[in-house]
Amino acid sequence: MNEASGTIADISGNGLTGTPSAGGLTYAQPSVPAGAYGAITVTAANATALGTSINFTRASSGGFTVNGTAGGVLEKLAEAGPSTGKFTAMAWINSSGLPASTTYRVFGTGPSGGWGLGLGNVDRVKFTTFGNTDYLSTGTYPFNGNWHHLAVTWNNGVVTTYVDGNVAALGSAATTFTDEMTTAFRIGGNANGTDYFNGRIDELKIYDTAMTASEIIAAAVPATVGDPAISGPTNVSGNSNGTSTSLVIPIQNTGATQTLTFSSATLSGADAASFSVADITPSIAPGGMGSATLVFTPSGTRTYVANLNLASNDPVTPTLVIGVSVTVMDPTAVVPASLDFGSLLYTPGAQQLGLTIHNSGGSANLQVVSAVVQGSNPSRFSVASLPAPIAAGADGSLIVAFDPGTEGGNFFDRLVVTTNDPVNPVRTVDLSASVAFTADTGTLQLANGNFNANTWYSENSTAPNGWTNSTNTDGLYGQSGPATPNLTSNAAHFKAAGGMFIQQPLANTNPGLRASALQTVTLGMDVGYRNDAATSGDIVVRVSLVDLTTNQEVAGRNIRIADTGVKAGTASNQLTSVSMLLTYDSSSFPNDPLAIRIRQSLPALPTADTYKATAIVDNVTLHFTGNYAPTAYDTWTVGAGLTPGANDAPGTDADKDGRSNFHEFAFGGNPLSTGSSGEAKALTVDTDGDAFQELILTVAVRAGAEFSGTPSMTASTDGVTYTIEGTTDLTLFTEPVTGPLATPVIPEGWPASPPSGYAYRSFRLVNSPGLSGKGFIRARASQSP
Incomplete structure (x- = not known):
């Protein structure tokens, strides 16, 4: 100073x-x-x-x-x-x-x-x-x-x-x-x-x-110096693109009273011939600054090393030696950071786009050695062709292909380009495209798709309502601001431990949904990179439809969330909306239940670094094309508490009481209680005031059942066909039955009202007044086509 x-x-x-x-x-x-x-x-x-x-x-x-x-x-x-x-x-x-x-x-x-x-x-x-x-x-x-x-x-x-x-x-x-x-x-x-x-x-x-x-x-304390006193850097380094370049080296006279002058400036060392002294400040006043200018002329691609020897009138350090090194970067690859195919129509077919690569070197050709797509599995991007050797100062085109097939939504991937650039041989390029969807035929319901129902933490064995965790270890949690600034509501967080997932069986909120009922699923959600004190590489989130019976992925796609570094203030924790169209051949899948599964697959860091690459997921929505339409039976199984794919089939007897699930559905039973197998009871009562007892059958049936016909009465509703039959010999059920009675006869001990969605109906065996002989009446239920 x-x-x-x-x-x-x-x-x-x-x-x-x-x-x-x-x-x-x-x-x-x-x-x-x-x-x-x-x-x-x-x-x-x-x-x-x-x-x-x-x-x-x-x-x-x-x-x-x-x-x-x-x-x-x-x-x-x-x-x-x-x-x-x-x-x-x-x-x-x-x-x-x-x-x-x-x-x-x-x-x-x-x-x-x-x-x-x-x-x-x-x-x-x-x-x-x-x-x-x-x-x-x-x-x-x-x-x-x-x-x-x-x-x-x-x-x-x-x-x-x-x-x-x-x-x-x-x-x-x-x-x-x-x-x-x-x-x-x-x-x-x-x-x-x-x-x-x-x-x-x-x-x-x-x-x-x-x-x-x-x-x-x-x-x-500075070393003892004379007056004048020369001072300069110990070493000076620089880069060259293969053409001649200049290096300006600062020199100071730290003496208090005398002017610094130079008697010579020479070069020595292995590559002295590649350098020359172009200029030097002839004299520097006490406390003043000057410089020496070298011209570097390369003869190949490598690092050149020499020494600049400055002889001056400094009485203590008559010769100052400054090391000089220059690295020749020739060729030099200039590669764009991204390549976007833009917005495409549904099923656009194979697309190709050129990635322009520039050689800013001075003389050598730039060779693209390889270009590999990394990330999604499978990827819809591929490399169609590499450019020919690119001359100094010229451009080349690397052709990238994109073919989404019948999928739609946002596509992301990473292209790794390797060249013969001696300094930076490997470059990465973000690939992206957006493809329009087919017209959805319906919406699939999700429980707590916005994660707002509760905060949760897998380390404490809690999970977001409607979802389940893959593990009870520290890997998943739900949180909103102020702990995560700029989030306005709860979101799902996936720590960098890797492999953790949340999932939701779709039949829980979409009764009867099976893999065979869908052709495509359109998924939308918001994703982001949690900005903590440090970041650690791009995040890859895998979104899948999973067959719960086999635990196999039916269809899935990767979403890459770029590591853009720690962002402060309003730039932190920003979410981006992404969407995707998942397709599969439903005819090749059995009648198994589906789940939506979201997991973070990359990076997988040690537990100590768990917050360095945390993904944020929020506002998940699902739409579909296919033949899914929930039946009354499907809806009833969910309300009754049956487990999709486990004990909810019509022919299953979930509570082992001798009555199938379908029987209990038809007659208002509880499939998970042995004490409730359906409401049906025969009794004798005078219903027409003639002082004669009649044989009456009262049943609980689906509320929309309308009976007609003779001698037996039938009705079909909600996938159930009811038949009310009479007989006197238990062989031929041809005795006429009439009904339903205007006012049902409710047996003693029955609830005054039937279960929700059901109605009491009473029927009479026509030839039963006075009960002069034997008579029987029964109700049957079968599945409607």
């Missing part, structure tokens, strides 16, 4: 220039004088090398904004983890009178995440992982206008702070900190405009390694 005004330079070669705020900064202030500072000794030569400092005025919001490059070295050190797992930050500071409940920030990432180093209440060293944990030194320090050296190391989650080369505090942090997604950082404050520093700062240094105490002590 030896600048006299304006921006402050980064001599690392990463271009992280500090841009000043509007005010509150005073340049060219005294820096650290010679003396002992804890474990650090500053000699007179060191003090000269330290040069000057900059004073930051808190009241005027003094500070410097550092704008890194997205994905650059500084941003990587602020990523959750961080990805390197290690870093060190240090600086000399001079501050006094830190007020209570105040923080002075020396350096902070931001504006919303990452970490920061500074001082905290009161006179303590403070390291912060924003939004998570503050680490304060165990002791206080006399920040009373004297110079001190601060440092912090992060070593795979272990934080150590230092004051003047001695350990100030050691703590085991959480294994991560909030990911900083932007590229703005600040010296002398937080990037969000808070905790401004008050005092002087010098020699701010950040490393991508966790340094030891001795390394920190050595780095705290």
Whole structure:
């Protein structure tokens, strides 16, 4: 920080220039004088090398904004983890009178995440992982206008702070900190405009390694330098597309009084012949910046390495050696991230679309080695042809085919393209298409298709009403905001443990539904990626129609939910509507019950990472084409509590009372109770007032039954044909029967009203008045065609 005004330079070669705020900064202030500072000794030569400092005025919001490059070295050190797992930050500071409940920030990432180093209440060293944990030194320090050296190391989650080369505090942090997604950082404050520093700062240094105490002590003071003093990056690297390119290397004169001049600039090393010196700043004033420009001319595809040797009038380091490396990326593949076939009519036939691939290399041909569709099984996408070798600067077309057959809805898949690009050989392309449906003939009912009936958690062995879980382990749960912002109602969540599913037997809400009754099922639902602190790859959700008897999939499709990274605010937890048409040959399936099953198949992460790829599913709907139409018997089995596909067949005797389910349906019985096999009873009573007893039969029949005929009476309704017959010898049932009587005769002990959906009917054996001989009357029920 030896600048006299304006921006402050980064001599690392990463271009992280500090841009000043509007005010509150005073340049060219005294820096650290010679003396002992804890474990650090500053000699007179060191003090000269330290040069000057900059004073930051808190009241005027003094500070410097550092704008890194997205994905650059500084941003990587602020990523959750961080990805390197290690870093060190240090600086000399001079501050006094830190007020209570105040923080002075020396350096902070931001504006919303990452970490920061500074001082905290009161006179303590403070390291912060924003939004998570503050680490304060165990002791206080006399920040009373004297110079001190601060440092912090992060070593795979272990934080150590230092004051003047001695350990100030050691703590085991959480294994991560909030990911900083932007590229703005600040010296002398937080990037969000808070905790401004008050005092002087010098020699701010950040490393991508966790340094030891001795390394920190050595780095705290610059090596003894002369005047002038040359300073530049240790190594400079770059990329080339195979054509000539230039590299500009920053050089600084850190001397206090003398001008830096150069006597030569030469190249050495294995690939020196591929580089040439095009320009160099002839002289650099004290504290000033200059540069050397190299021209790189490649002769093939590889990494080139050389050394730039700068000879100058620096009395201590007369020759500065800077390593130079350039990687030639030739050919270079430019591949689109997605290919969309758009909206297509129903049964559009085979479609083809070209994926344009560009070779931005300088000379070599780009070869597409392979292109493989990955994801859905089976996939409706395929690769029709690969492009011929693509010349430098030219385009080629990879032909992708799509054939949905008779299926409809939204289709998604992933194409993996492999080329001879030496740096990035493998690229992925999202494939998509939307196909119109056939006209649905009806709606299939679902219980709790919007998951709003209850919250649930499979770890506690609970499930959404109407659905069942695949397991009672921690893998599924129902939740809504504020725990999942932007969700307005409950939804089903599938954790990344993999393989967990929910399912619902369709016959529970669609009486009598069997696999043989449908041709197509149109399914619609909302899906999304839960945005927690981290994401971990695309999610694949499998939606299936399952034969419950065999537990085999009848038809199914994959839905891919892309990992777009953690999204904050209104962008988080957004759901997208998807739909699909599931088809199958119903004639090849038996009369087995169906279920709708939804499961997350990818990724399958360890339990510790279960929240890193959580799928959200909501608002499931089903429509169909086919010949399904529930009968009265189907509806009755559901209301009676029979289990579809298990004990609900008409010929089954579910309660083992000697009466089939159909018999109990015909006569109002309870198929799950041995004490209720249907209402039917013969009795003698005078119904016409002639003082003679008649043989009467009273039965409970389906309410729509209308009887007629002679000598026997019949009626057909709800799939039941009733026959009322009479006889005197139990051989020929030809005796005439009349009825139903205007007012049914209700036997003693019967309920005053029949079961819901039934009616009492009474019939009389015509020749029974007075009962002069034998007489019999009976009721039979058979299934109507």
